[in-house]
Amino acid sequence: MKKLKVTILSLSLITVMAGAAISPILGSIRTHFASVDPLLIKMIITIPPLFIIITSLFFNLLASRLSTRVLLITGLVLYLAGGCGAGLTSNIYSLLFFRATLGVAVGLIMPLSTGLISICFDEGEQSKLMGYSSAMNNLGGVLAMGASGYLALYNWHYSFLVYLMGLFSLALVLLFLPDETLKQSERKLSFNQVKQMIPYALSIFLLMVLFYILPANFSIIMIKEQLVSQSWIGWIMAIQTFSAFVFGYFFESVLLFLGDKTKYVVGFSFLAGYCILLVSTTLLALGLGLVFIGFGIGIGVPLLNTQVSFNMRKEDVTTGMVLMSSMIYLGQFVSPVLVRFLQNITGVESLRFPFIAGIVMSLILILSLKRVAIISKG
Secondary structure, eight states, X not given: OHHHHHHHHHHHTTSXXXXXXXXXXXXXXXXXXXXXXXXXXXXXXXHHHHHHHHHXXXXXXXXXXXXXXXXXXXXXXXXXXXXXXXXXOOOHHHHHHHHHHHHHHHHHHHHHHHHHHHHHSOHHHHHHHHHHHHHHHHHHHHHHHHHHHHHTTTOGGGGGGGGGGHHHHHHHHHHHOOOOOOOOOSSOOOHHHHHHHHHHHHHHHHHHHHHHHHHHHHHHHHHHTTSSOHHHHHHHHHHHHHHHHHHHHTHHHHHHHHGGGHHHXXXXXXXXXXXXXXXXXXXXXXXXXHHXXXXXXXXXXXXXXXXXXXXXXXXXXHHHHHHXXXXXXXXXXXXXXXXXXXXXXXXXXXXXXXXXXXXXHHHHHHHHHTTOOOOOOO
C-alpha cells in the first residue's frame, strides 16, 4: 500500500505545474521571438490547459475501456514527448504543438492523480493524502522552476529537459500500479449533484486564474524592471511553490485548526499577496508576497478537492475530479486572456497591472468561497 501511495503521489509531482514549469524562461523566449505577438508567448504556458480540458471531455469514455495502468503509461509517454520535444524547435508554432501534446498527456494523468486517492483510500486518509498531493504539485514546481531557470543560462531550449521528471513516475507506474479498470458509475451525475459542485468548481477556477497570473507575468515584469536577473528568477519564483509545498504538506493540520475559517484565510492570503507584489521594490517584500500566494494555492487546492470527494459517492468521484481538473486548467488557460481583457477595458497602462487584476480577482474569490461548505474528517 505504501508503494501505491508513492506511485499515485508521484503523478502529482508532474501535473499541475506542467504548464508553469518553464515560466521563468518566458522573458528569454520573448526576446528570442521578438517579432511574435506577446500573447503567443504567454500561450506557451496556457495552451497545455486548453488541451487538458479537451482531453478531459473524453476521459470517462477512455477510463471505461482502458485500465488505469494503460491510461497512465500512455499519458506519461506523451508527457515526455511533448515536454521535452518543445526544446527541439525554434519555431513558435511547432513549439506550441508540443505544448498541446503535453496538455493531452496531463489530461490523461491529472484526473487519476487525485481520483485514485479517493477510490483507493478511506476518508480518514483522504485529507492527508490530498494535502500531500498538493505538496507534491508544488515540490515539482520548486524543482522544475529552479532547474529551468538554471538551464536557461546555457540556452532556453535546455529548460524543457525538466520534463524528464516524468521518467520517475513512469518507472513507478510500470512497477507498482495494478492493471485495473476504474469502476464507473452507471448513471450520470444528477442535477442536484452538479448544482452542489458549482461553488467548488467556480472557486477552484478563480483560484487557478489567480495562481497563473504569476507564471504568465512575474518573469517578464521582474526582468523588465531589472529587479531580478535571469539567473535568479527561477529561484525567486520557487519561493511561492516551495511555500505551497510546505503548507500543502500540513494541510490536514491547518484544516483541523482553522475549520470553516480555512476558506476565508485562503481568499485573503491571495489578496494580501497581490497587494504586496503591487507595491514591492525589494526582494524581501517580493518574497513575502509570494509566500502569501503560496499559502493560498497550497491550502486552497486540496481543500476544494477534498470537500468534493467527501460529498460524492466513490463511483462518482472520478467524474467529479474530471470536472474539478477541467476547471483548474480552464482557469490557467483563461488567466492571461482575462488579465488582458481587464487591462483593455480599464485602460490602465502599468507593467504591474496583472497584480492589480490579482487584487480584483481575489475579492471575487472570497465571495465565491463563502458558498463552500467545509467538512473536516480526521
